[in-house]
Amino acid sequence: MNLDELNKVAVAMTANGKGILAADESTGTIKKRFDAIATENTEDNRRDYRELMFRTAEAMKNHISGVILYDETIWQTAKDGTPLVDLIKKAGAIPGIKVDEGTKPLPNCPGELITIGLDKLADRLAKYYDQGARFAKWRAVIDIGAGIPSHAAIHANAHALARYAALCQAAQIVPIVEPEVLMDGDHDIDRCAAVTEWVLKETFQELYYNKVALEGIVLKPNMAISGKKSSKKASAQEVAEKTVKMLKNCVPGAVPGIAFLSGGQSDEEATAHLDAMNKIGGLPWHLTFSYGRALQAAPQKAWGGKEANVAAAQAAFNHRAKMNSLAALGQWKTDLEKKAA
Numbered sequence: 001m002n003l004d005e006l007n008k009v010a011v012a013m014t015a016n017g018k019g020i021l022a023a024d025e026s027t028g029t030i031k032k033r034f035d036a037i038a039t040e041n042t043e044d045n046r047r048d049y050r051e052l053m054f055r056t057a058e059a060m061k062n063h064i065s066g067v068i069l070y071d072e073t074i075w076q077t078a079k080d081g082t083p084l085v086d087l088i089k090k091a092g093a094i095p096g097i098k099v100d101e102g103t104k105p106l107p108n109c110p111g112e113l114i115t116i117g118l119d120k121l122a123d124r125l126a127k128y129y130d131q132g133a134r135f136a137k138w139r140a141v142i143d144i145g146a147g148i149p150s151h152a153a154i155h156a157n158a159h160a161l162a163r164y165a166a167l168c169q170a171a172q173i174v175p176i177v178e179p180e181v182l183m184d185g186d187h188d189i190d191r192c193a194a195v196t197e198w199v200l201k202e203t204f205q206e207l208y209y210n211k212v213a214l215e216g217i218v219l220k221p222n223m224a225i226s227g228k229k230s231s232k233k234a235s236a237q238e239v240a241e242k243t244v245k246m247l248k249n250c251v252p253g254a255v256p257g258i259a260f261l262s263g264g265q266s267d268e269e270a271t272a273h274l275d276a277m278n279k280i281g282g283l284p285w286h287l288t289f290s291y292g293r294a295l296q297a298a299p300q301k302a303w304g305g306k307e308a309n310v311a312a313a314q315a316a317f318n319h320r321a322k323m324n325s326l327a328a329l330g331q332w333k334t335d336l337e338k339k340a341a
């Protein structure tokens with residue numbers, strides 16, 4: 001392992017004012033997104049849609065540091081035959097790959113999940129490296145509910161994340177370590193912050209036991225945020241303050257950058273929360289975005305599966321990328337959204 005090189009990639013992924021496009025929806029997940037815009041979930045449509053984002057020159061050059069791809073996409077070519085990976089590299093961004101194989105129920109832990117995909121991971125990573133991937137992603141899922149999460153689920157998922165991260169670094173690939181505490185329940189922000197703190201502490205403990213070099217990872221956490229069904233919705237300022245407090249208590253300064261998931265927040269909320277955190281300032285790591293839905297909902301809607309709407313979709317993608325880029329610098333303002341609308 002060459003840690004200097006891993007560190008350079010991790011630093012570039014979370015460089016000032018740049019963030020990650022999570023375009024790694026599995027074929028099943030992208031079907032849900034396409035259903036919402038009445039678009040058939042064919043291989044060509046998936047390619048056309050992702051190609052339009054990777055060809056949005058301004059966003060890709062100025063606002064996006066890297067793109068997380070799904071296995072299908074990393075091997076696909078654009079309509080003109082150019083490998084999609086080359087489009088990303090030419091635009092100035094780093095290709096990355098989702099390597100977990102989804103989740104399964106965790107035995108003896110009703111309602112809880114374990115992320116799978118470790119067994120042949122070393123071989124798969126070598127192939128992805130040859131195809132141009134310089135970082136990877138593995139998502140663990142922790143749900144909050146009555147009597148959950150259990151320590152068993154948190155520990156098993158943290159251990160799997162650490163095993164994955166160690167395998168990535170051995171393959172000269174930067175691991176995005178993503179322990180996601182879901183915002184689906186009716187819990188309040190304090191419960192989310194407490195559970196996330198527990199999850200992050202277990203995760204960093206396992207990373208240590210597995211000898212993962214923190215200078216060569218990117219952390220992708222959820223924010224401390226109220227559950228979607230909570231009767232008490234925390235303000236952007238409260239989300240920012242509680243998230244920063246929680247991260248300071250859990251994430252060593254050796255980690256170069258933290259790139260949040262959006263997790264079901266609205267586009268503008270995800271931007272406002274990131275911006276409010278960066279306005280606090282004085283943090284040991286760069287705080288940026290690694291958004292899926294919060295970057296793509298607008299372009300998907302504008303595109304609607306129609307070739308004639310490609311330019312409109314690219315404009316929508318560019319706008320969200322730019323807003324989040326400003327938020328990563330703590331320079332976003334609500335007015336900028338209104339002007340664009």
Ligand code: 13P
Nearest residue numbers: 022261262263291292293
């Ligand atoms: P969301 O931003 O839509 O949560 O997706 C990010 C991601 O990569 C989840 O694994």
